[in-house]
Amino acid sequence: MSSPSSVRAHWSSRWAFILVTAGSAIGLGNIWKFPYMTGTNGGSAFVLVYLACIVGIGVPLLMAETMLGRRGQGNPVDAMRSVATEAGANQLWQVVGAIGILGASLILSFYSVVAGWILDYTVLAVHGFDGMSKDSLSAIFSALLADPWRLIGWHSLFMLLNLLVVIGGVTGGIERANKILMPALFAIVLLLLGYGIVAADMAAAVRFMFHFEPQAISATVILSAMGHAFFTLSLGMGAIMTYGSYLERGTSIARTCLYITLADTGIALLAGLSIFAIVFAQGLEPAAGPGLILQTLPLAFSQMPMGNIVGVLFFVLVAFAAWTSAISLIEPATSFLVERTGLGRKPAVAAVCFVAWFIGIAVALSFNLWSEIKLFGLNIFDLLDTLTTKMLMPLAGLLIALFAGWVMKRAHVADEIGLQGGAFRLWYGAVRYVSPVAIALIFLNVIGVIG
Numbered sequence: 001m002s003s004p005s006s007v008r009a010h011w012s013s014r015w016a017f018i019l020v021t022a023g024s025a026i027g028l029g030n031i032w033k034f035p036y037m038t039g040t041n042g043g044s045a046f047v048l049v050y051l052a053c054i055v056g057i058g059v060p061l062l063m064a065e066t067m068l069g070r071r072g073q074g075n076p077v078d079a080m081r082s083v084a085t086e087a088g089a090n091q092l093w094q095v096v097g098a099i100g101i102l103g104a105s106l107i108l109s110f111y112s113v114v115a116g117w118i119l120d121y122t123v124l125a126v127h128g129f130d131g132m133s134k135d136s137l138s139a140i141f142s143a144l145l146a147d148p149w150r151l152i153g154w155h156s157l158f159m160l161l162n163l164l165v166v167i168g169g170v171t172g173g174i175e176r177a178n179k180i181l182m183p184a185l186f187a188i189v190l191l192l193l194g195y196g197i198v199a200a201d202m203a204a205a206v207r208f209m210f211h212f213e214p215q216a217i218s219a220t221v222i223l224s225a226m227g228h229a230f231f232t233l234s235l236g237m238g239a240i241m242t243y244g245s246y247l248e249r250g251t252s253i254a255r256t257c258l259y260i261t262l263a264d265t266g267i268a269l270l271a272g273l274s275i276f277a278i279v280f281a282q283g284l285e286p287a288a289g290p291g292l293i294l295q296t297l298p299l300a301f302s303q304m305p306m307g308n309i310v311g312v313l314f315f316v317l318v319a320f321a322a323w324t325s326a327i328s329l330i331e332p333a334t335s336f337l338v339e340r341t342g343l344g345r346k347p348a349v350a351a352v353c354f355v356a357w358f359i360g361i362a363v364a365l366s367f368n369l370w371s372e373i374k375l376f377g378l379n380i381f382d383l384l385d386t387l388t389t390k391m392l393m394p395l396a397g398l399l400i401a402l403f404a405g406w407v408m409k410r411a412h413v414a415d416e417i418g419l420q421g422g423a424f425r426l427w428y429g430a431v432r433y434v435s436p437v438a439i440a441l442i443f444l445n446v447i448g449v450i451g
């Protein structure tokens, strides 16, 4: 499309795009959620289905969303409008972009509170977890959740860190931060992996995660894995579309998306292996749930050689991962405000962060003072999590698949995606048939019809 790509900011290279998008994808989802979901969903069965979902739905949709952003050359709403216009389709398709902007801003509000836990634990790790027992660690976590000021303080600091980066612009802020944080993140993962191999029980971790156990696959496992594939690849929330809109034409979408997925999945698997190697070496339980890295792992750190150093490294890793993801949650609404209202970048970023920070306060209070405030039996934190990751994400994903697969003209799709022959047909088939059917199944499960 002959859009004014020259006036939009662009990543400095295709590697920069790969790095920032991997930065968005690799986050709390990889290092906090994936290991505990693997632990509670029976280990290898979950890993297997998750990998299948990444290949069958994740990669195709990642490519489709990047393609829409690049073709539309705008914030998610305007990108969808311009591609819909080109396809002669209804302007209502802009709603897909709006769902993304709304969803990203809401995710940011609770993501920042959870990232705040990680900052708190980074400081705890510096002091060391020596001599702590299972009970004292669980008391520490409960005390954190019970303290509104501590939660709000860390949440505010985390939001401020993000604001400072995104205010710097697409290349001067987002790209620059990722160029520092992502290599550091990869280095820490490798260090932890090395520790897991040399000093912990890597064999048990490999068995737990990769022992082939098809009989353990259940509907719950499939649906959790599918939902997680969405979350970990940052799909449907406008982040990928916005980052894609800063991508130069002529760059292969298929190849870059493949690298991004390999990095995202690779980090999840390596982090999972390292965590379970440490957990098993200390004879601890892998199925602790969300407290796995906040309670079980610190217990392991307190018992193992060099536990202090490994503990600090680990929480710094999680904090960096959360940071590069949160940045990408701010950009969709920012680009919308800048392009639609003419607001400068600084006030736009400040407005987005302020709104998410404000909602985040309610999230922080939902663990203590407002824990009794519930809607459909869910507190504010669970409500926002359910609304975004279980509803808005799959809804946007479904609409993106339908739009790219059925509404856009095939020739335009082929031109933008840059695949030919069998490779194109494979990807197109996944977007037209596999993704919509799979996502429809997730929905039916969420609203209670199946599962």
Ligand code: PFF
Pocket (backbone or CB within 6 Å): 024, 025, 026, 027, 028, 029, 030, 104, 107, 231, 232, 233, 234, 235, 237, 238, 239, 240, 325, 326, 328, 329
């Ligand atoms: N992919 C991130 C993670 O795994 O933690 C979370 C995320 C970031 C979701 C950006 C959605 C998004 F737009």
